[in-house]
Amino acid sequence: MMRPVLSLDGLQAWRAKDAKGQSCASCHSPDGIELTAFTESDLRRRILRHHSGDLAEQVVRIVTQNSNRLKFIGHDYRPFQPGGSVLPGKTPQERDGAFLANLAKQHPFLFKPISSLAQALEYQKEILAIDLRSVPIGIEVNRLSEDSALGANHATIANWFPDVPTFDSDQLAAVSDAYLQNPTEENLRKIDEKAVLLSSLHDQFSMLSLAKYRCLNLLQHEMRTGKQTSFLPPDNPFWQIAEVGRVYADSDEITLHVPETIVLDKSMKTTFKSQMRQLRLPWFWLGWIRDPSLTKSGLSRETLRGDYFCTYLEQDGPYMGHEAFMLTRKLAEQNRNPVQPNFPWEIQYTFFLANDPLIKREPKDPTAKELFRRLTHSSFVMSLYLLEQDLRARKKAYHPIPQGSQIKFLNQYLNDIHQPEAALVGRVSELLATLPTK
Numbered sequence: 440m441m442r443p444v445l446s447l448d449g450l451q452a453w454r455a456k457d458a459k460g461q462s463c464a465s466c467h468s469p470d471g472i473e474l475t476a477f478t479e480s481d482l483r484r485r486i487l488r489h490h491s492g493d494l495a496e497q498v499v500r501i502v503t504q505n506s507n508r509l510k511f512i513g514h515d516y517r518p519f520q521p522g523g524s525v526l527p528g529k530t531p532q533e534r535d536g537a538f539l540a541n542l543a544k545q546h547p548f549l550f551k552p553i554s555s556l557a558q559a560l561e562y563q564k565e566i567l568a569i570d571l572r573s574v575p576i577g578i579e580v581n582r583l584s585e586d587s588a589l590g591a592n593h594a595t596i597a598n599w600f601p602d603v604p605t606f607d608s609d610q611l612a613a614v615s616d617a618y619l620q621n622p623t624e625e626n627l628r629k630i631d632e633k634a635v636l637l638s639s640l641h642d643q644f645s646m647l648s649l650a651k652y653r654c655l656n657l658l659q660h661e662m663r664t665g666k667q668t669s670f671l672p673p674d675n676p677f678w679q680i681a682e683v684g685r686v687y688a689d690s691d692e693i694t695l696h697v698p699e700t701i702v703l704d705k706s707m708k709t710t711f712k713s714q715m716r717q718l719r720l721p722w723f724w725l726g727w728i729r730d731p732s733l734t735k736s737g738l739s740r741e742t743l744r745g746d747y748f749c750t751y752l753e754q755d756g757p758y759m760g761h762e763a764f765m766l767t768r769k770l771a772e773q774n775r776n777p778v779q780p781n782f783p784w785e786i787q788y789t790f791f792l793a794n795d796p797l798i799k800r801e802p803k804d805p806t807a808k809e810l811f812r813r814l815t816h817s818s819f820v821m822s823l824y825l826l827e828q829d830l831r832a833r834k835k836a837y838h839p840i841p842q843g844s845q846i847k848f849l850n851q852y853l854n855d856i857h858q859p860e861a862a863l864v865g866r867v868s869e870l871l872a873t874l875p876t877k
């Protein structure tokens with residue numbers, strides 16, 4: 440559904456500055472299309488924070504007219520929640536069980552055993568073909584908005600809107616106009632680039648706001664065009680939001696430079712840590728499904744391996760089934776799309792293996808455990824075959840020590856669940872140990 444081109448004159452009030460020099464366009468989309476999610480009274484309540492009198496009325500008119508009418512979606516709206524809604528279950532474990540059960544229904548091949556390279560390649564092909572945005576998860580993605588006016592449990596910055604402006608919205612007007620007249624991906628990219636160029640980032644809190652702005656920019660584009668966009672800015676702002684949550688979870692609002700008014704409005708003195716927690720895991724997931732190889736989200740080793748992502752899938756869960764699935768897709772993806780062309784592929788299950796023995800961290804529920812075991816077994820076997828193929832083709836071993844230790848751990852787990860793969864494990868370990876490394 441393509442929205443009609445609106446009259447750009449109407450945007451004057453949308454772009455009018457308040458006493459602090461901020462306009463709606465500083466923190467919302469080029470025309471406020473995403474605000475169709477709210478009621479007119481929500482809209483009025485928010486406008487009064489910035490404008491009064493005629494100007495306030497003009498903004499109401501613009502938003503209601505430009506969006507043709509307010510279609511209230513509800514305050515529970517969680518944009519980009521994969522599969523449209525969060526899986527049922529009172530605890531992370533229950534939702535993780537629901538994740539595995541749903542996966543087994545949607546993609547039964549994931550749970551089938553693999554016993555040859557040909558089957559491993561088929562498995563890789565199949566898992567790569569899954570549209571990750573259609574796979575529902577047990578993790579709640581942040582709501583579009585969280586307004587403390589709706590109650591104390593809405594007092595959180597874990598939402599999609601920038602908390603502080605990071606650029607002068609006047610300077611974004613030209614690219615915004617071009618985009619509104621012709622909302623192509625190319626013009627969308629220009630808004631993203633210009634916002635980055637214009638932004639003045641004093642600290643990590645403004646960096647968080649810019650990252651939110653850039654994610655919102657993608658969201659509003661999909662709302663406008665009714666189509667998914669594969670456009671992802673080169674430094675994955677979804678992932679950046681998660682990183683702020685991760686880095687500051689053990690810190691405080693002062694270190695993050697949160698302005699005093701926001702500290703008060705969001706009750707941060709008591710809930711800062713929990714707000715950081717609400718940011719990290721959901722945005723890691725959203726960042727990952729747009730960059731499933733994790734090669735386009737900043738090239739740190741931790742990101743490529745998915746270290747922190749795995750850490751929080753366990754700590755903020757446990758979501759062991761989600762973790763097994765994510766790693767399998769990520770490894771399949773990195774094998775297909777290496778960091779650089781022809782870069783050696785590596786078995787790397789990070790903390791999924793390099794932690795307490797996996798057998799102790801499996802799902803407890805018997806049905807979930809059974810599915811988890813089958814998924815993990817196939818995942819390990821796929822990886823071993825892919826590695827064996829890579830080693831034989833290259834005749835060189837890459838990172839033999841860490842890979843050897845990962846194989847030792849995965850072998851231990853396969854033995855623990857009585858699904859030994861001694862011959863395959865033996866062949867791959869032998870190749871790793873004997874092939875030259877340079």
Ligand code: HEC
Nearest residue numbers: 461462463466481482485489584585586600601602603604
């Ligand atoms: C400094 C950034 C900023 C500016 C400027 C801004 N907003 Fe917002 N807006 C937010 C944030 C952040 C939220 C999420 C709620 C919160 O954190 O208080 C929000 C939420 C909203 C909501 C949803 C409220 C709800 O019920 O959840 C509406 C509607 C809205 N803004 C409209 C506007 C309009 C119209 C303007 C211009 C007059 C504007 N905003 C200016 C940051 C901004």
